[in-house]
Structures are given as structure tokens and as C-alpha cells.
Amino acid sequence: MDMSYVIVAALFVLSPLLLFHALLKSTTAEPPLLKGRIPLLGVALDFVNGPQPLLERARKKYGWIFTLYIGGRRMTVVSDPVVGMRQVYSQSRNFDAHAFFKYLNIQLFKYTxxxxxxxxxxxxxxxxxxxxxxxxxxxxxxxxxxxxxxxxxxxxxxxxxxxxxxxxxxxxxxxxxxxxxxxxxxxxxxxxxxxxxxxxxxxxxxxxxxxxxxxxxxxxxxxxxxxxxxxxxxxxxxxxxxxxxxxxxxxxxxxxxxxxxxxxxxxxxxxxxxxxxxxxxxxxxxxxxxxxxxxxxxxxxxxxxxxxxxxxxxxxxxxxxxxxxxxxxxxxxxxxxxxxxxxxxxxNITSGRVVCRDSMIKIADSKAPSSTKEFYLRKGDSVLVLASMSHWDGEAFPEPMLWNARRFMPENSGKLIKHDKASKDGDPQWKAYIPWxxxxxxxxxxxxxxxxxxxxxxxxxxxxxxxxxxxxxxxxxxxxxxxxxxxxxxxxxxxxxxxxxxxxxxx
The missing domain is CATH 1.10.630.10 (Cytochrome P450)
Known part of the structure; x- marks a missing residue:
């Protein structure tokens, strides 16, 4: 068989998928989207092979909120310790933990x-x-x-x-x-x-x-x-x-x-x-x-x-x-x-939620935490809060990869733990400590x-x-x-x- 026919047939079959991937993007109201280069898979391979470097690069480029496109699903990562993470944890009508746990119950524990x-x-x-x-x-x-x-x-x-x-x-x-x-x-x-x-x-x-x-x-x-x-x-x-x-x-x-x-x-x-x-x-x-x-x-x-x-x-x-x-x-x-x-x-805990209805989430500016911006999240997408993204943040915890037994002693408030109290200029209190x-x-x-x-x-x-x-x-x-x-x-x-x-x- 002439290889040109095989190539044309393959392109004909794959063209809708390639077109979909080319048009895939976030709207101006949504978080920045990392869609990767591979149709459907998105950044899945990068996430599996090196999740930490991928997430750190994304946060450095986009700030405290961004969305990963993985295997046909959107997963939005929120690492804003000022207002963003609190909304994920507290707004149960918008962000449902039960759906996330139902998946883990089957995958990990084999619930009936x-x-x-x-x-x-x-x-x-x-x-x-x-x-x-x-x-x-x-x-x-x-x-x-x-x-x-x-x-x-x-x-x-x-x-x-x-x-x-x-x-x-x-x-x-x-x-x-x-x-x-x-x-x-x-x-x-x-x-x-x-x-x-x-x-x-x-x-x-x-x-x-x-x-x-x-x-x-x-x-x-x-x-x-x-x-x-x-x-x-x-x-x-x-x-x-x-x-x-x-x-x-x-x-x-x-x-x-x-x-x-x-x-x-x-x-x-x-x-x-x-x-x-x-x-x-x-x-x-x-x-x-x-x-x-x-x-x-x-x-x-x-x-x-x-x-x-x-x-x-x-x-x-x-x-x-x-x-x-x-x-x-x-x-x-x-x-x-x-x-x-x-x-x-x-x-290195992940807290996951499923967006159960179209929602807006308020995110602080990582460079000016007293300023906020709202982002649109789609029903059916996932929201992830990864503890290490806060715990290893040098802005919140100076020398974050160094174990310091006295970091949480009262006298080190504002020194070894920054932003743990409202500052004089009105910046809100950070909640960057979330191991549980x-x-x-x-x-x-x-x-x-x-x-x-x-x-x-x-x-x-x-x-x-x-x-x-x-x-x-x-x-x-x-x-x-x-x-x-x-x-x-x-x-x-x-x-x-x-x-x-x-x-x-x-x-």
C-alpha cells in the first residue's frame, strides 16, 4: 500500500483531535491553561514523570492559580494561602470533596x-x-x-x-x-x-x-x-x-x-x-x-x-x-x-475537590496579596490544593527546605514563618500551613x-x-x-x- 494513502488516512482520522487541541485554551475569565503538546494527553506525561518541577515552573510563571489539562480533564491548582485555599476548603456547595473521595475509595481501598x-x-x-x-x-x-x-x-x-x-x-x-x-x-x-x-x-x-x-x-x-x-x-x-x-x-x-x-x-x-x-x-x-x-x-x-x-x-x-x-x-x-x-x-498531601457548579474563585495577587482577582471554574473540573506548594514556599517559610525545630515557637512568628499575622499595611493573614x-x-x-x-x-x-x-x-x-x-x-x-x-x- 502506498504510504501516502496511510498518511492521508491517519491525518483524516486525527484531524478533529488535532483541531480540538489547537483550539483548546482558557478564556480571559479562567485561570491560565497548560495544555501541553500532545492531543488529549495534554501535560499528563510531564505530570507523571516530574510533577514537582512542572508545578513549580507553572507557579513561577502564572502565580497562585493555573489549570493543567490531563487526559481530557482540567485540573486547577490553587496555592493561594491568603484567600484562595480557604474558599476551596469552606465552599462545599461549589467545591465537593465527596466526589473526590468516592474516586479514592474505589481506587485505593476497594469500597463496594x-x-x-x-x-x-x-x-x-x-x-x-x-x-x-x-x-x-x-x-x-x-x-x-x-x-x-x-x-x-x-x-x-x-x-x-x-x-x-x-x-x-x-x-x-x-x-x-x-x-x-x-x-x-x-x-x-x-x-x-x-x-x-x-x-x-x-x-x-x-x-x-x-x-x-x-x-x-x-x-x-x-x-x-x-x-x-x-x-x-x-x-x-x-x-x-x-x-x-x-x-x-x-x-x-x-x-x-x-x-x-x-x-x-x-x-x-x-x-x-x-x-x-x-x-x-x-x-x-x-x-x-x-x-x-x-x-x-x-x-x-x-x-x-x-x-x-x-x-x-x-x-x-x-x-x-x-x-x-x-x-x-x-x-x-x-x-x-x-x-x-x-x-x-x-x-505532601493533596486535597481534591470537584467543581459541582460553575463557580467564581477569588485569588490574591502573589506579588501584592491585598489585591485579588476572580477566576471562573467550570462545573465538572477538579480543584487541587497541594500542601507542599505552600510548605516549600520561601515567601511563607524562609529557607523552606531546612528543618528548623524552633520555627513554630512564638518568638519566631514573622521571622521563620512570615505572614502568619496581619501586617501593619493591612495585608491579610496567610494560611500557608496545611499538613492536614x-x-x-x-x-x-x-x-x-x-x-x-x-x-x-x-x-x-x-x-x-x-x-x-x-x-x-x-x-x-x-x-x-x-x-x-x-x-x-x-x-x-x-x-x-x-x-x-x-x-x-x-x-
């Missing part, structure tokens, strides 16, 4: 369609989760069990230590694997009870967790086989656990309260239970556990600050009860500042995250002398994981653990 589409049931579950974790007494119920379990995991006689971390001569470990395993198991037992198969599902769960970005991006099975198969095995364990009342009844009142709602609404099939409770495992582990690692790693690496932390820990130890004043530790101003700084630096999202769907697990991090920190520094062996704290593994949650380390962080003969009891 009937649960995913039952708005009343979803609302009842959300109310229970938010109200329960907002009560300090409820958080303490879980925290007290977690402390007991974590202490057992690092105790000299623990079968999970088996000498590896109890060696007084010093054992080299990768701190991330250590922290990940210990915090995961202690927190899982605290939330789901002693009968929960925490150790049995651990390996499969972290395989699934490490594949999250592939689930979110809808990779075909052949490119996500390990993740899909691991998730399937985890779901089987969860189905077995939550259909066995004798086992699941040993869970915390947080979980038994959720189980009561499942019975009330009549959702009792193994698939109904396993999909939803996988999302609870994810919510309680997949961001707080790596956060706890980074918190510990940054403090261990800064030896001077570690000494200050040790004094704080020791000052709250009661030799009579042989326990700590945990509430004082959880409230400590410096420990909280270090935790907030850790969350700022490593949080915002609005009615702000992560309720934030109340437990700091408890997990401080509990691990206290017990590790109390029982072990920890010698850092790596020159630096690892870089964050951004890559294709951009926007999928708290970032994991890109390399190992080796330390040497030496168990103390006896913990210090004097400051």
Missing part, C-alpha cells in the same frame, strides 16, 4: 459500590470519626494502649527485639524500617485490639502502601501487580477479622463504634467491612507512621537539639511511678514546634499523629543511646509519589543502637 454511594452512611461514619477523635479522653484511651505496646516492642525481653535492638555492643539498623515496624504494630494493636493480625499483614500492607501512587493513577494491573495482590491479601485478613465478632469486639471503642454503624445500616458482608476498614488502617498508619520516623530522625541527627529534648523527657519522668507525665510531654511547646516543622517539611488539609474533611487523625511521634521519640531516647552513622538525614522521595501523602525517605538512614544499662533519671 453500595457503600460508596450511600451518602447518609458515609456522613454517619464521618461524624463518628471526627467527634470521637476530637475528644481528648478518647485519644488518651488509644494512646495509653499504644504506649504500653510500644514499650513492650523495645523492651529487652521482647520477642520482637530478639537481641537486634537490645544489643549493648551496638547494632546497626535502618531507622526507617525500625520506626515503621514498631510504630505500625503498636498503633495497630491500640486501635484494633490484641486479636488484630498486625504482624501477619505487615509485609503485605507496606507493599500495598508503597504502591499507592500507582493505585491513584489507575495503573493497569500488569504495572501494579505486586500492589494489587498485596492489597487483596490484606483485604482477606481484614474480612476475616471484622466478620468475627469475638476478635473485633476487642478493638478500641473507636472501632467498635464504627462496627455498630455497619450493623445499624445493614452492611455486614466481608467486602463491605474489609474495604472500609482498610481505609481506617490507611488513615491511622500511612501518614502518621512515616511522620513519626522523620520526627525521630531529625531530632537524632541534630545532636544539640537532641540533648535539649532529652532534658525535657527526663524532667517529666516520675521515678516513683516509673512513668512519664505524658500529657505534659504531648503539650510541650518545643516538642510541638519540632513536630509541626516536621509535618510542614515532609507532608482543611474544612470539614480536615484529617481527624492529626490528634493521634503527634501522640504516636512523641511516644516513639521518648521510648527510643530513653532506652537507647543512638549513634547516627549517616552524614545527613535522607532526602525525601518525591518522584511519582508527589501529592500522595507524607513522603518516604529516598535512602536508608543507618544508626547504631546501644541499650542503656539504666535510663537516666535526672535532667
Amino acid at each position: 459500590p453500595r457503600i460508596n454511594s450511600d451518602a447518609a452512611f458515609q456522613e454517619a461514619l464521618l461524624r463518628h470519626v471526627v467527634s470521637y477523635l476530637a475528644a481528648p479522653a478518647n485519644v488518651e484511651e488509644i494512646a495509653s494502649v499504644m504506649r504500653k505496646e510500644y514499650r513492650a516492642l523495645v523492651d529487652e525481653n521482647s520477642d520482637l527485639c530478639t537481641g537486634d535492638y537490645a544489643d549493648r555492643n551496638g547494632t546497626v539498623v535502618d531507622l526507617y524500617n525500625f520506626a515503621r515496624q514498631k510504630t505500625y504494630i503498636a498503633a495497630a494493636i491500640a486501635v484494633f485490639g490484641k486479636a488484630f493480625p498486625a504482624k501477619e499483614i505487615y509485609t503485605d500492607y507496606i507493599t500495598y502502601e508503597d504502591s499507592l501512587s500507582r493505585f491513584i493513577k489507575s495503573y493497569p494491573y500488569i504495572f501494579n501487580k505486586r500492589g494489587v495482590d498485596a492489597r487483596g491479601r490484606v483485604l482477606e485478613y481484614l474480612a476475616d477479622f471484622f466478620t468475627d465478632n469475638e476478635k473485633s469486639s476487642q478493638s478500641s471503642s473507636f472501632i467498635t463504634g464504627i462496627s455498630d454503624l455497619f450493623r445499624k445500616f445493614g452492611y455486614l458482608s466481608p467486602d463491605d467491612l474489609s474495604g472500609y476498614f482498610l481505609s481506617i488502617v490507611f488513615a491511622s498508619k500511612s501518614n502518621s507512621v512515616p511522620m513519626a520516623f522523620w520526627y525521630l530522625a531529625f531530632i537524632i541527627h541534630d545532636e544539640q537539639f537532641r540533648g535539649e529534648v532529652m532534658k525535657i523527657i527526663t524532667s517529666h519522668y516520675n521515678s516513683t511511678t516509673q512513668d512519664f507525665d505524658w500529657q505534659a510531654l504531648y503539650r510541650d511547646e518545643l516538642l510541638n514546634s519540632a513536630f509541626k516543622e516536621t509535618a510542614r517539611l515532609v507532608s 488539609g482543611g474544612g470539614g474533611h480536615m484529617c481527624p487523625g492529626r490528634h493521634l499523629a503527634i501522640v504516636e511521634a512523641i511516644t516513639q521519640l521518648v521510648y527510643v531516647l530513653w532506652y537507647f543511646d543512638v549513634e547516627k552513622l549517616s552524614a545527613d538525614v535522607p532526602q525525601m522521595n518525591v518522584g511519582e509519589n508527589y501529592g500522595s501523602g507524607v513522603l518516604k525517605p529516598s535512602s536508608t538512614y543507618n544508626v547504631r543502637f546501644r541499650r542503656r544499662e539504666a535510663p537516666a533519671t535526672k535532667a
